Amino acid sequence: MALKLSKTNPQGSNTDTIQLKCRYCQARCVKAGKERNGKQRYVCTVCKKNK
Numbered sequence: 001m002a003l004k005l006s007k008t009n010p011q012g013s014n015t016d017t018i019q020l021k022c023r024y025c026q027a028r029c030v031k032a033g034k035e036r037n038g039k040q041r042y043v044c045t046v047c048k049k050n051k
């Protein structure tokens with residue numbers, strides 16, 4: 001798998017944290033329950049924006 005997001009990942013020790021960065025402030029996002037459709041929901045720890 002050659003995805004372009006795996007180009008440079010200095011802290012790629014945990015593959016579960018992939019795509020868990022806030023698109024607004026690049027902060028770390030944490031799990032925040034699930035949506036009605038069952039998808040995992042994430043929220044930024046800094047700006048509190050949902051993803």
Ligand SMILES: [Zn+2]
Pocket residue numbers: 022023024025026027044045046047048049
């Ligand atoms: Zn944020």
